[in-house]
Amino acid sequence: MNEAPSIQWFPGHMAKTRRMITANLKMVDAVVEITDARIPQSSRNPDLNNLISGKPRVILLNKCDEADDKTTEKWLNYYKSQGIYAMAADCRSGKGLKNFVPMIKEVLKDLLERRKAKGIIGAPLHLMIVGIPNVGKSSFINRMAKSKKTKVEDRPGVTREKQWVKIDEEIELLDMPGVLWPKFEDKLVGEKLAFTGAVKDDILDIELLASRLLSFLCENSYKDKVISRYNIEISDEDEGYEILEKVGRKRGMLISGGEVNTERAAITVLDEFRSGKHEKITLEEP
Numbered sequence: 001m002n003e004a005p006s007i008q009w010f011p012g013h014m015a016k017t018r019r020m021i022t023a024n025l026k027m028v029d030a031v032v033e034i035t036d037a038r039i040p041q042s043s044r045n046p047d048l049n050n051l052i053s054g055k056p057r058v059i060l061l062n063k064c065d066e067a068d069d070k071t072t073e074k075w076l077n078y079y080k081s082q083g084i085y086a087m088a089a090d091c092r093s094g095k096g097l098k099n100f101v102p103m104i105k106e107v108l109k110d111l112l113e114r115r116k117a118k119g120i121i122g123a124p125l126h127l128m129i130v131g132i133p134n135v136g137k138s139s140f141i142n143r144m145a146k147s148k149k150t151k152v153e154d155r156p157g158v159t160r161e162k163q164w165v166k167i168d169e170e171i172e173l174l175d176m177p178g179v180l181w182p183k184f185e186d187k188l189v190g191e192k193l194a195f196t197g198a199v200k201d202d203i204l205d206i207e208l209l210a211s212r213l214l215s216f217l218c219e220n221s222y223k224d225k226v227i228s229r230y231n232i233e234i235s236d237e238d239e240g241y242e243i244l245e246k247v248g249r250k251r252g253m254l255i256s257g258g259e260v261n262t263e264r265a266a267i268t269v270l271d272e273f274r275s276g277k278h279e280k281i282t283l284e285e286p
Protein backbone atom coordinates (compact mmCIF):
# COMPACT_ATOMS: atom_id res chain seq x y z
CA MET A 1 0.00 0.00 0.00
CA ASN A 2 1.32 3.44 -0.93
CA GLU A 3 1.97 6.24 1.55
CA ALA A 4 -1.12 7.62 3.26
CA PRO A 5 -2.38 11.01 2.00
CA SER A 6 -2.09 14.00 4.31
CA ILE A 7 -5.55 14.67 5.81
CA GLN A 8 -6.18 17.72 7.99
CA TRP A 9 -9.51 19.12 9.23
CA PHE A 10 -9.83 21.69 12.01
CA PRO A 11 -12.72 24.10 11.33
CA GLY A 12 -13.11 27.24 13.41
CA HIS A 13 -15.82 25.93 15.71
CA MET A 14 -13.36 23.32 17.04
CA ALA A 15 -11.05 26.02 18.38
CA LYS A 16 -14.11 27.42 20.16
CA THR A 17 -14.84 23.95 21.60
CA ARG A 18 -11.32 23.70 23.03
CA ARG A 19 -11.86 26.98 24.87
CA MET A 20 -15.31 25.79 25.99
CA ILE A 21 -13.87 22.60 27.49
CA THR A 22 -11.31 24.54 29.50
CA ALA A 23 -13.87 27.11 30.67
CA ASN A 24 -16.37 24.50 31.86
CA LEU A 25 -14.02 22.09 33.61
CA LYS A 26 -14.60 23.71 36.99
CA MET A 27 -18.30 22.83 36.69
CA VAL A 28 -17.75 19.05 36.45
CA ASP A 29 -16.50 16.27 38.70
CA ALA A 30 -15.10 14.01 35.99
CA VAL A 31 -14.63 13.68 32.23
CA VAL A 32 -15.95 10.84 30.09
CA GLU A 33 -13.93 10.43 26.90
CA ILE A 34 -15.87 8.58 24.19
CA THR A 35 -13.63 6.77 21.68
CA ASP A 36 -14.19 4.46 18.72
CA ALA A 37 -13.42 0.83 19.63
CA ARG A 38 -12.28 0.21 16.04
CA ILE A 39 -9.54 2.83 16.38
CA PRO A 40 -9.05 3.23 20.15
CA GLN A 41 -5.79 5.17 19.90
CA SER A 42 -6.42 7.26 16.80
CA SER A 43 -9.81 8.39 18.15
CA ARG A 44 -8.25 9.84 21.32
CA ASN A 45 -7.56 13.55 21.04
CA PRO A 46 -3.98 13.99 22.35
CA ASP A 47 -4.76 17.59 23.37
CA LEU A 48 -7.29 16.40 25.97
CA ASN A 49 -4.54 15.46 28.42
CA ASN A 50 -3.63 19.13 28.71
CA LEU A 51 -7.18 20.45 28.35
CA ILE A 52 -8.69 18.43 31.20
CA SER A 53 -5.55 18.57 33.39
CA GLY A 54 -6.00 16.33 36.37
CA LYS A 55 -9.76 15.74 36.28
CA PRO A 56 -10.79 12.11 36.92
CA ARG A 57 -11.47 10.41 33.61
CA VAL A 58 -13.23 7.35 32.19
CA ILE A 59 -12.56 6.14 28.65
CA LEU A 60 -15.55 4.53 26.95
CA LEU A 61 -14.78 2.45 23.86
CA ASN A 62 -17.97 2.90 21.84
CA LYS A 63 -19.14 0.79 18.88
CA CYS A 64 -17.70 -2.34 20.48
CA ASP A 65 -20.19 -4.45 18.50
CA GLU A 66 -18.37 -3.34 15.33
CA ALA A 67 -14.89 -4.05 16.73
CA ASP A 68 -12.95 -7.28 17.16
CA ASP A 69 -13.81 -8.62 20.63
CA LYS A 70 -10.34 -10.00 21.41
CA THR A 71 -8.64 -6.75 20.41
CA THR A 72 -11.09 -4.72 22.49
CA GLU A 73 -10.20 -6.90 25.49
CA LYS A 74 -6.51 -6.22 24.80
CA TRP A 75 -7.20 -2.47 24.90
CA LEU A 76 -9.14 -2.73 28.16
CA ASN A 77 -6.29 -4.72 29.72
CA TYR A 78 -3.81 -2.14 28.41
CA TYR A 79 -5.71 0.76 29.99
CA LYS A 80 -6.02 -1.18 33.25
CA SER A 81 -2.24 -1.70 33.26
CA GLN A 82 -1.86 2.07 32.90
CA GLY A 83 -4.18 2.77 35.82
CA ILE A 84 -6.86 4.17 33.51
CA TYR A 85 -10.56 3.39 34.00
CA ALA A 86 -11.99 2.12 30.72
CA MET A 87 -15.01 0.18 29.53
CA ALA A 88 -16.46 -1.05 26.24
CA ALA A 89 -20.04 -0.40 25.13
CA ASP A 90 -22.30 -0.01 22.14
CA CYS A 91 -24.23 3.19 22.74
CA ARG A 92 -26.87 2.62 20.08
CA SER A 93 -27.98 -0.76 21.47
CA GLY A 94 -27.07 0.01 25.08
CA LYS A 95 -24.80 -3.03 25.37
CA GLY A 96 -22.35 -2.62 28.26
CA LEU A 97 -23.77 0.66 29.55
CA LYS A 98 -25.10 -0.93 32.75
CA ASN A 99 -21.47 -0.81 33.91
CA PHE A 100 -21.17 2.94 33.41
CA VAL A 101 -22.69 4.34 36.62
CA PRO A 102 -20.90 1.81 38.89
CA MET A 103 -17.59 2.72 37.22
CA ILE A 104 -18.22 6.45 37.67
CA LYS A 105 -19.00 5.90 41.35
CA GLU A 106 -15.78 3.92 41.69
CA VAL A 107 -13.77 6.68 40.00
CA LEU A 108 -15.37 9.33 42.21
CA LYS A 109 -15.58 7.30 45.45
CA ASP A 110 -13.29 9.74 47.32
CA LEU A 111 -15.49 12.67 46.33
CA LEU A 112 -18.63 10.79 47.33
CA GLU A 113 -17.12 9.88 50.71
CA ARG A 114 -16.13 13.53 51.32
CA ARG A 115 -19.66 14.64 50.48
CA LYS A 116 -21.11 12.03 52.82
CA ALA A 117 -18.81 13.13 55.64
CA LYS A 118 -20.00 16.72 55.16
CA GLY A 119 -23.64 15.65 55.15
CA ILE A 120 -24.12 16.51 51.48
CA ILE A 121 -26.85 14.19 50.27
CA GLY A 122 -28.55 14.13 46.89
CA ALA A 123 -26.14 16.42 45.02
CA PRO A 124 -25.76 15.02 41.48
CA LEU A 125 -22.42 14.17 39.92
CA HIS A 126 -21.57 16.38 36.95
CA LEU A 127 -19.76 14.71 34.04
CA MET A 128 -18.34 16.29 30.89
CA ILE A 129 -18.72 14.18 27.73
CA VAL A 130 -15.93 14.71 25.20
CA GLY A 131 -14.67 13.02 22.05
CA ILE A 132 -13.90 13.42 18.39
CA PRO A 133 -16.71 14.12 15.87
CA ASN A 134 -19.10 11.29 14.99
CA VAL A 135 -17.80 9.00 17.74
CA GLY A 136 -21.20 8.48 19.37
CA LYS A 137 -21.43 11.07 22.16
CA SER A 138 -25.04 11.92 21.32
CA SER A 139 -26.00 8.25 21.09
CA PHE A 140 -24.44 7.70 24.51
CA ILE A 141 -26.34 10.59 26.08
CA ASN A 142 -29.64 9.62 24.47
CA ARG A 143 -29.27 6.03 25.63
CA MET A 144 -28.36 7.07 29.19
CA ALA A 145 -31.21 9.60 29.32
CA LYS A 146 -33.57 7.07 27.71
CA SER A 147 -34.80 9.70 25.26
CA LYS A 148 -33.62 11.74 22.29
CA LYS A 149 -32.12 14.70 24.10
CA THR A 150 -29.43 15.36 21.51
CA LYS A 151 -29.37 15.32 17.73
CA VAL A 152 -27.75 12.25 16.13
CA GLU A 153 -26.53 12.18 12.54
CA ASP A 154 -23.96 10.08 10.68
CA ARG A 155 -21.81 13.05 9.81
CA PRO A 156 -19.24 14.97 11.83
CA GLY A 157 -19.78 18.41 13.29
CA VAL A 158 -23.53 18.26 14.05
CA THR A 159 -23.32 19.15 17.76
CA ARG A 160 -22.04 22.75 17.90
CA GLU A 161 -23.03 23.97 21.38
CA LYS A 162 -22.71 22.55 24.88
CA GLN A 163 -25.82 21.30 26.64
CA TRP A 164 -26.65 19.83 30.06
CA VAL A 165 -28.63 16.58 30.14
CA LYS A 166 -30.03 15.13 33.35
CA ILE A 167 -30.07 11.33 33.22
CA ASP A 168 -31.42 10.79 36.76
CA GLU A 169 -31.23 12.30 40.25
CA GLU A 170 -27.61 11.16 40.62
CA ILE A 171 -25.91 12.22 37.39
CA GLU A 172 -26.00 15.14 34.96
CA LEU A 173 -24.03 15.17 31.71
CA LEU A 174 -22.46 18.14 29.94
CA ASP A 175 -22.36 17.31 26.23
CA MET A 176 -19.56 19.07 24.35
CA PRO A 177 -19.21 19.37 20.56
CA GLY A 178 -16.81 16.95 18.89
CA VAL A 179 -13.27 18.24 18.61
CA LEU A 180 -10.17 17.13 16.72
CA TRP A 181 -6.71 18.63 17.08
CA PRO A 182 -5.05 21.22 14.82
CA LYS A 183 -2.63 18.87 13.05
CA PHE A 184 -2.41 15.08 12.64
CA GLU A 185 1.31 14.42 12.98
CA ASP A 186 0.85 10.80 11.89
CA LYS A 187 -0.76 10.50 8.45
CA LEU A 188 -2.19 7.09 9.32
CA VAL A 189 -4.09 8.61 12.25
CA GLY A 190 -5.76 11.12 9.92
CA GLU A 191 -6.57 8.35 7.49
CA LYS A 192 -8.15 6.10 10.14
CA LEU A 193 -10.24 9.02 11.35
CA ALA A 194 -11.41 9.53 7.76
CA PHE A 195 -12.20 5.80 7.40
CA THR A 196 -14.58 5.98 10.37
CA GLY A 197 -16.24 9.27 9.39
CA ALA A 198 -14.66 11.62 11.94
CA VAL A 199 -13.42 13.88 9.14
CA LYS A 200 -15.78 15.61 6.73
CA ASP A 201 -15.97 13.76 3.40
CA ASP A 202 -16.16 17.07 1.51
CA ILE A 203 -12.41 17.58 1.92
CA LEU A 204 -11.47 14.02 0.88
CA ASP A 205 -10.87 12.09 -2.32
CA ILE A 206 -13.35 9.36 -1.42
CA GLU A 207 -12.26 6.99 -4.21
CA LEU A 208 -8.70 7.12 -2.91
CA LEU A 209 -9.94 6.77 0.67
CA ALA A 210 -12.10 3.73 -0.11
CA SER A 211 -9.24 2.16 -2.07
CA ARG A 212 -6.91 2.74 0.87
CA LEU A 213 -9.45 1.21 3.26
CA LEU A 214 -9.82 -1.92 1.14
CA SER A 215 -6.03 -2.27 0.90
CA PHE A 216 -5.65 -1.74 4.63
CA LEU A 217 -8.23 -4.41 5.44
CA CYS A 218 -6.73 -6.93 3.03
CA GLU A 219 -3.21 -6.36 4.36
CA ASN A 220 -4.24 -6.58 8.01
CA SER A 221 -5.94 -9.95 8.46
CA TYR A 222 -9.37 -8.93 7.12
CA LYS A 223 -9.04 -10.02 3.49
CA ASP A 224 -11.50 -12.89 4.00
CA LYS A 225 -14.10 -10.46 5.38
CA VAL A 226 -13.79 -8.23 2.32
CA ILE A 227 -14.13 -11.26 0.02
CA SER A 228 -17.15 -12.49 1.96
CA ARG A 229 -18.83 -9.09 2.20
CA TYR A 230 -18.60 -8.30 -1.51
CA ASN A 231 -18.53 -11.84 -2.92
CA ILE A 232 -15.45 -11.12 -5.03
CA GLU A 233 -12.09 -12.76 -5.68
CA ILE A 234 -8.96 -10.88 -4.63
CA SER A 235 -5.46 -11.81 -5.72
CA ASP A 236 -2.29 -10.91 -3.84
CA GLU A 237 -1.41 -8.53 -6.68
CA ASP A 238 -4.65 -6.53 -6.53
CA GLU A 239 -4.23 -2.92 -5.44
CA GLY A 240 -6.96 -1.06 -3.56
CA TYR A 241 -8.38 0.64 -6.64
CA GLU A 242 -8.63 -2.69 -8.45
CA ILE A 243 -10.51 -4.16 -5.49
CA LEU A 244 -12.81 -1.12 -5.51
CA GLU A 245 -13.56 -1.72 -9.20
CA LYS A 246 -14.38 -5.36 -8.46
CA VAL A 247 -16.78 -4.26 -5.72
CA GLY A 248 -18.51 -1.83 -8.07
CA ARG A 249 -18.76 -4.36 -10.88
CA LYS A 250 -20.16 -7.03 -8.56
CA ARG A 251 -22.77 -4.59 -7.24
CA GLY A 252 -23.76 -3.57 -10.78
CA MET A 253 -22.48 0.00 -10.43
CA LEU A 254 -21.79 0.57 -14.11
CA ILE A 255 -21.91 3.61 -16.37
CA SER A 256 -21.97 3.92 -20.16
CA GLY A 257 -19.46 1.70 -21.89
CA GLY A 258 -19.53 -0.82 -19.07
CA GLU A 259 -17.09 1.12 -16.90
CA VAL A 260 -17.42 0.96 -13.13
CA ASN A 261 -18.80 3.97 -11.31
CA THR A 262 -15.98 3.99 -8.76
CA GLU A 263 -17.32 7.06 -6.94
CA ARG A 264 -20.57 5.25 -6.18
CA ALA A 265 -18.63 2.12 -5.19
CA ALA A 266 -16.42 4.19 -2.88
CA ILE A 267 -19.44 5.73 -1.15
CA THR A 268 -20.87 2.24 -0.63
CA VAL A 269 -17.63 0.81 0.78
CA LEU A 270 -17.18 3.70 3.23
CA ASP A 271 -20.84 3.76 4.28
CA GLU A 272 -20.86 0.02 4.94
CA PHE A 273 -17.65 0.16 6.96
CA ARG A 274 -18.81 3.14 9.01
CA SER A 275 -22.19 1.57 9.76
CA GLY A 276 -20.61 -1.66 10.97
CA LYS A 277 -21.77 -3.92 8.16
CA HIS A 278 -18.30 -5.43 7.86
CA GLU A 279 -18.57 -6.56 11.50
CA LYS A 280 -15.86 -7.09 14.10
CA ILE A 281 -12.97 -5.11 12.63
CA THR A 282 -10.37 -3.20 14.65
CA LEU A 283 -7.69 -1.22 12.82
CA GLU A 284 -5.10 -0.95 15.61
CA GLU A 285 -3.78 -2.85 18.63
CA PRO A 286 -2.20 -1.58 21.86
